[in-house]
Structures are given as C-alpha cells and as structure tokens.
Amino acid sequence: MKKLLTIVMACYALNARSQMDESKNFVYLRSDSVIHAERVRLRPDFSGSWVLRADSRRVPLTQVKFFNNEDGFFANLRNTTLLGTNSFSERIIKGKINLYQEVDYNPVPFELDHYRFRDRAPRAISTRMFYNKGYSALKKVSYAHLKMDMADQPKSLDFLEGYRKSKQVGTVFYVAAGAAIVAGLVNFAIAGNNQNSSIGSFERSYLGSLLLIGAGAGLSLGGYLKHAEANREMEKAIDAYNRQ
Numbered sequence: 001m002k003k004l005l006t007i008v009m010a011c012y013a014l015n016a017r018s019q020m021d022e023s024k025n026f027v028y029l030r031s032d033s034v035i036h037a038e039r040v041r042l043r044p045d046f047s048g049s050w051v052l053r054a055d056s057r058r059v060p061l062t063q064v065k066f067f068n069n070e071d072g073f074f075a076n077l078r079n080t081t082l083l084g085t086n087s088f089s090e091r092i093i094k095g096k097i098n099l100y101q102e103v104d105y106n107p108v109p110f111e112l113d114h115y116r117f118r119d120r121a122p123r124a125i126s127t128r129m130f131y132n133k134g135y136s137a138l139k140k141v142s143y144a145h146l147k148m149d150m151a152d153q154p155k156s157l158d159f160l161e162g163y164r165k166s167k168q169v170g171t172v173f174y175v176a177a178g179a180a181i182v183a184g185l186v187n188f189a190i191a192g193n194n195q196n197s198s199i200g201s202f203e204r205s206y207l208g209s210l211l212l213i214g215a216g217a218g219l220s221l222g223g224y225l226k227h228a229e230a231n232r233e234m235e236k237a238i239d240a241y242n243r244q
Contacts, residue, residue: 020135022073027054028066028135035059040069042088050086061086066135075100079137080130089130089138095242097149100130100138124228125235143167146234150241159237163230170226177219184212 020026020034027035037054045051052059052067064076064086073091081087093099101123123129130138131146139145143164150156188209 022068025054025069026067027052027059027064028068029059029063030065031063032135040067042067042074065137075130075132075138077102077130077138080140093238093242095238096133096244097146097238097241098132098134099125099141099238100132102128102130124231125238126231131238141234146237150237153241153244155244156237156241159233159240163233163237166226166230166233170223170230173219173223173226177216177223179216180212180219181216184209184216187212 020028025037025040027037027040029035035054035057037057039053039055041053043051043053050061052061052064061076062078066073066075068074073094074088075091077087077089078085087102089100089102091098091100125141127141129141131141132138133149139149143160147157147160150160187205190205
C-alpha cells in the first residue's frame with residue numbers, strides 16, 4: 001500500500017509538470033499542483049505583507065514554489081533562508097540547470113495593482129545566485145552542490161575544477177594582501193612614534209611602508225581577478241552542462 005501511494009504521488013507530480021506551459025500564467029505550489037490564471041500578481045496588502053493572487057484567489061506564500069507571469073519566471077527562496085522568509089528570485093538562464101538571481105520588488109508607476117521586480121539585468125554568475133533542475137527546490141550556487149549535480153558531465157566537472165583552483169589562488173592573494181597592508185601600516189606607525197630615529201631611517205621606514213601597502217593593493221587586485229576568473233569557469237561549467 002505504501003509503495004502504491006508513492007507511485008501515485010510520483011505520477012501526480014509528473015502529470016503536473018507535464019502540464020507546464022510557460023507561455024501562460026500560473027502558480028506552482030510546493031505540493032507540485034498548479035494553479036492556472038489569467039493574472040498572477042505579487043503585491044503588498046494593507047498591513048505591508050506580500051500577497052500573491054491568481055486572478056481573485058489569494059495564494060499563501062508559504063505554499064508557493066514558483067510563479068510565472070508576463071514579467072518572467074520566479075522562484076520562492078523560502079527554503080534557502082535561515083528564517084524561512086519569503087523572497088523571490090528570477091530565472092535568468094533556463095536549461096538542464098536553471099539559474100536564478102535575487103531581485104527587489106517595487107510598484108510600477110501608474111499601475112496601483114501591479115508590482116514588478118527591479119534591478120533585473122543579468123549579473124555575472126557567482127555564488128550569490130541559486131539554481132535548480134526542472135521544478136526541484138532551489139540550491140545555493142556552490143562548488144559542492146554543482147559537483148554533485150553535474151557528475152554525469154565530465155566537461156562541466158573540468159570547468160568546476162578550474163573554478164576551485166582559481167578561487168583558492170584568489171583567496172591566497174587576498175590573505176597575502178591583507179597581511180602586507182597591515183604590516184605596512186604597523187611599520188608606518190612604529191616609524192612615526194620613534195622620535196629618536198634619524199631622518200634617513202624614517203624615510204626608509206616610510207618608503208618600506210608604502211611598498212608594503214602598494215604590494216598589498218597589487219595582491220588584492222590579483223585576488224579580485226582570480227575570483228572573477230573563477231566565476232567565468234563556473235559559467236562555462238553551467239553552459240557546457242546545458243549544451244550536452
């Protein structure tokens with residue numbers, strides 16, 4: 001009986017997903033059921049709490065997994081937050097792996113019943129984003145998560161390994177940069193407090209401090225560039241997986 005119930009629930013979920021037509025508006029619930037509607041709107045009520053409406057029906061946000069309307073396809077980040085708060089991210093890449101970025105919501109001028117997301121321009125792929133497969137729950141973009149979900153694509157794993165190595169080198173650069181800058185500041189402070197030092201000694205200490213701070217700035221730039229390179233490797237990994 002238990003096995004039969006599992007099979008029935010799986011068939012129901014597959015049937016719900018097979019009904020997805022993303023050219024139409026709908027609300028996809030955590031139960032894997034779907035509410036189709038002419039209008040799907042997210043807006044605050046009189047108390048300031050967010051309300052999702054499918055036509056005249058009010059849908060509790062705790063039940064919402066995704067919703068689709070003329071503005072795009074959006075996912076609830078509730079399961080990714082520590083406090084279980086409801087916030088939404090927009091799907092910016094659709095494929096075997098879907099990529100989402102969190103966006104802010106604000107009212108559309110002259111449309112009192114309509115709110116839209118702002119700052120929606122796709123940003124560079126990073127670990128601040130989220131992803132999923134199909135209509136599964138969202139996960140935080142990370143090396144560990146993607147490595148498990150891309151295990152069936154060796155080329156993507158190669159790019160992920162490049163991401164890991166570049167990230168590690170970038171972190172080393174940042175640590176070295178911090179150490180150099182702190183050493184330069186400490187050296188400068190010591191030289192300034194040493195009233196008995198000669199002018200030549202002070203100048204050498206001052207120059208050494210500047211060199212350390214300059215080296216720190218250079219290492220910091222190197223760390224930034226390596227982290228940017230790492231993000232590009234992650235983007236290549238996702239792109240390769242979606243192209244297979």
